[in-house]
Amino acid sequence: MKEHKGILVFAEQRAGKLSSVGLELLGIGRKIADKQQEELAAVLIGHKVGPLADELGEYGADKVYLADNPLLDVYRSDAYTILMQEVIQQYKPNILIMGATCIGADLAPRVAAKVNTGLSAHCVGFDIDDQGRFVGQVPGFGGAVMASVICPNHYPQMATARPGFFEKLERQKGRKAEVVKVDVKFKEEDLKIKVVGTFVEELKSRPLEDADIVVAGGYGVGGKENWKLVEELAGVLGAGVGATRPPCDEGWADLERQMIGQSGKTVRPTLYIGVGISGAMHHLVGIKNSKVVVAINKDPNAPIFQAADYGIVGDLCQIIPRLIEAMRVSS
Amino acid sequence: MKPINSVVCIKPVPDQRFWDKVSLDKKTKTLRRTGIPIALGPLDKNALEEALRIREASGGKVTAISMGPPGTEEILEWAIVLGADEAVLLTDRAFAGADTWATAYALAWGIKKLGGADVVFFGNESLDGSTGQVGPQVAEFLDMPHVTHVNKLDLVGEDALRARFHIEHGFIDVEVKRPVVIAVEKTINEPRCPTLWGTIWLRERKIIRWSADDVGADKAKIGLPGSPTQVSDVITIELKRKSEILSGEPSDVARLLVQKLQADSVLPKG
Numbered sequence: 001m002k003e004h005k006g007i008l009v010f011a012e013q014r015a016g017k018l019s020s021v022g023l024e025l026l027g028i029g030r031k032i033a034d035k036q037q038e039e040l041a042a043v044l045i046g047h048k049v050g051p052l053a054d055e056l057g058e059y060g061a062d063k064v065y066l067a068d069n070p071l072l073d074v075y076r077s078d079a080y081t082i083l084m085q086e087v088i089q090q091y092k093p094n095i096l097i098m099g100a101t102c103i104g105a106d107l108a109p110r111v112a113a114k115v116n117t118g119l120s121a122h123c124v125g126f127d128i129d130d131q132g133r134f135v136g137q138v139p140g141f142g143g144a145v146m147a148s149v150i151c152p153n154h155y156p157q158m159a160t161a162r163p164g165f166f167e168k169l170e171r172q173k174g175r176k177a178e179v180v181k182v183d184v185k186f187k188e189e190d191l192k193i194k195v196v197g198t199f200v201e202e203l204k205s206r207p208l209e210d211a212d213i214v215v216a217g218g219y220g221v222g223g224k225e226n227w228k229l230v231e232e233l234a235g236v237l238g239a240g241v242g243a244t245r246p247p248c249d250e251g252w253a254d255l256e257r258q259m260i261g262q263s264g265k266t267v268r269p270t271l272y273i274g275v276g277i278s279g280a281m282h283h284l285v286g287i288k289n290s291k292v293v294v295a296i297n298k299d300p301n302a303p304i305f306q307a308a309d310y311g312i313v314g315d316l317c318q319i320i321p322r323l324i325e326a327m328r329v330s331s
Numbered sequence: 332m333k334p335i336n337s338v339v340c341i342k343p344v345p346d347q348r349f350w351d352k353v354s355l356d357k358k359t360k361t362l363r364r365t366g367i368p369i370a371l372g373p374l375d376k377n378a379l380e381e382a383l384r385i386r387e388a389s390g391g392k393v394t395a396i397s398m399g400p401p402g403t404e405e406i407l408e409w410a411i412v413l414g415a416d417e418a419v420l421l422t423d424r425a426f427a428g429a430d431t432w433a434t435a436y437a438l439a440w441g442i443k444k445l446g447g448a449d450v451v452f453f454g455n456e457s458l459d460g461s462t463g464q465v466g467p468q469v470a471e472f473l474d475m476p477h478v479t480h481v482n483k484l485d486l487v488g489e490d491a492l493r494a495r496f497h498i499e500h501g502f503i504d505v506e507v508k509r510p511v512v513i514a515v516e517k518t519i520n521e522p523r524c525p526t527l528w529g530t531i532w533l534r535e536r537k538i539i540r541w542s543a544d545d546v547g548a549d550k551a552k553i554g555l556p557g558s559p560t561q562v563s564d565v566i567t568i569e570l571k572r573k574s575e576i577l578s579g580e581p582s583d584v585a586r587l588l589v590q591k592l593q594a595d596s597v598l599p600k601g
């Protein structure tokens with residue numbers, strides 16, 4: 001019998017709310033677990049987060065390792081590493097996946113070094129190869145290349161997954177996971193990191209990652225005034241507004257909420273419309289999962305046309321108003 | 332205030348202006364980077380800047396360290412020109428092919444040989460591999476706490492730092508006792524420009540070269556053999572789509588596009 005069994009995912013939560021990526025991980029994990037006929041477990045760490053365990057069960061977890069303690073209220077790498085190590089030693093998983101969020105990317109490499117195993121970084125795809133090895137698809141060079149990374153002789157085989165790239169499962173009301181309590185054996189004095197404050201912004205609108213249609217503007221939009229055109233087009237379509245990096249640097253758009261690409265968000269809409277965007281690899285990796293891509297650019301040689309399903313060559317100031325009209329008429 | 336000694340880890344990365352020249356060797360499944368100039372990673376400049384600022388505030392020493400082939404000296408020279416007191420190059424064929432675990436192991440042993448540090452700085456992620464894993468892994472090997480995604484850093488009290496850990500839509504402020512590993516983001520500071528003085532310092536300083544034996548690294552834990560991960564395949568990404576160009580008068584193409592999108596069922600039919 002194999003010594004290392006089961007798939008374990010890190011169910012990141014902040015302020016008592018499960019992160020979307022945690023549920024996406026359960027989606028990935030469930031598929032692998034079913035294929036391998038293994039169990040899917042989640043680690044849940046925090047304070048007063050017990051009720052979230054039920055939610056994890058409904059999204060596909062068979063088992064939930066729950067560490068609930070006031071010391072765990074806010075994330076800190078030292079405390080969370082101790083608990084991850086504890087669960088790994090108890091459960092001996094074959095595979096461990098965490099989200100490549102700020103917290104996940106801070107915690108996963110530390111855990112990997114602690115338990116002496118390899119870690120594939122911010123994967124955008126997973127597979128089990130014919131030898132039963134866990135393969136992570138790791139993008140590099142701004143997304144221009146993709147490496148298949150394996151970890152053949154160390155356990156657990158660890159990876160972080162890029163948020164927004166994977167689908168969560170349909171929630172199954174009433175599906176139950178077995179809850180296993182994990183004891184917290186340390187005290188505040190044992191920890192080297194002290195939390196002195198936290199701040200989380202209230203999100204007013206739906207995050208861009210969840211939008212069905214995304215209209216994104218680039219440097220070619222040319223200014224704050226024209227940016228309103230982009231927003232108007234999005235308004236007609238009920239779309240989210242995204243951006244490349246330059247509009248964020250210029251202050252037309254918000255870097256944190258709107259930038260799409262390697263260092264920003266990954267979107268997966270059914271329709272993406274990019275205007276005044278040249279099509280740098282850094283941006284394109286973030287729209288790769290769109291169903292249909294439309295590009296509007298005045299330069300017929302702009303690389304984005306190669307990566308688009310439909311292209312319109314022309315000045316956006318003339319095209320967008322006509323497009324808004326046509327969309328209005330049709331709806 | 333007690334002087335604070337910092338070590339800054341800097342990585343040689345292929346100059347981004349030449350990335351289209353990086354090619355894939357289909358046989359060996361490795362990336363060919365020969366002839367591509369190397370550069371100091373952008374975030375590593377922020378890391379160095381933060382170390383220099385700490386030195387200005389509290390005294391102490393700044394050491395730059397890098398693991399890479401002999402040509403890496405170039406970026407270490409840059410670090411000195413920008414103000415580092417000393418620079419160390421870990422270079423040895425045995426280090427080649429390292430994943431982040433084995434890279435971190437080698438750097439940790441180099442830092443130990445330097446006698447440790449009060450703060451070890453990293454860029455949050457490198458330009459090319461950009462896993463962001465090396466910093467926290469060095470921290471584990473040196474048994475230091477770590478904070479990544481740092482966009483604000485202040486000295487507090489006799490022996491601590493206050494760091495702002497930037498997370499999605501917010502931040503967590505933490506206080507950590509030194510020694511500590513810090514990985515910085517671009518927004519933490521504005522890196523300085525080189526001065527004429529820097530080039531003069533460079534003439535007086537030598538770059539220290541250490542091999543795997545010099546730092547006492549276990550050969551089974553470095554380079555390709557010491558790496559728990561392996562790259563089983565590398566492909567270049569195909570982002571090509573059907574690329575159908577619609578042409579005509581703006582109002583005609585607009586209507587045409589709407590029809591196409593409706594036919595594809597991505598827009599509701601009117």
Ligand SMILES: Cc1cc2nc3c(=O)[nH]c(=O)nc-3n(C[C@H](O)[C@H](O)[C@H](O)COP(=O)(O)OP(=O)(O)OC[C@H]3O[C@@H](n4cnc5c(N)ncnc54)[C@H](O)[C@@H]3O)c2cc1C
Pocket residue numbers: 217218219220221222243244245246247259260261262263264265275276277278279280282283296297298299302314315316317347458
């Ligand atoms: C490490 C790193 C990470 C990065 N991460 C990201 C990332 O996550 N996301 C990101 O987007 N970028 C990122 N970038 C930047 C990226 O490399 C490109 O610089 C950026 O995506 C270009 O944005 P753009 O296409 O809007 O601008 P440009 O490249 O300047 O293109 C503007 C386009 O607009 C067209 N145009 C101009 N006027 C008009 C008009 N009137 N009508 C129609 N078209 C017009 C032009 O023909 C041109 O093609 C990153 C860069 C680095 C170095």
Ligand SMILES: Cc1cc2nc3c(=O)[nH]c(=O)nc-3n(C[C@H](O)[C@H](O)[C@H](O)COP(=O)(O)OP(=O)(O)OC[C@H]3O[C@@H](n4cnc5c(N)ncnc54)[C@H](O)[C@@H]3O)c2cc1C
Pocket residue numbers: 118119120121138139140141145146147149340341342343372374375378396397398399429430431432434438452453454455456457458459460461462463464465466560
């Ligand atoms: C396409 C691609 C995918 C890869 N995928 C993986 C993977 O999934 N898992 C894995 O373990 N390895 C992977 N690697 C290998 C990894 O990139 C190398 O191990 C590399 O030496 C260090 O990782 P990094 O560039 O990601 O560094 P990061 O962790 O992103 O670098 C952060 C900081 O660490 C410091 N640093 C990094 N390297 C050095 C150095 N040589 N000398 C001094 N300071 C340094 C710098 O301060 C840098 O800013 C991949 C490489 C490529 C090209």
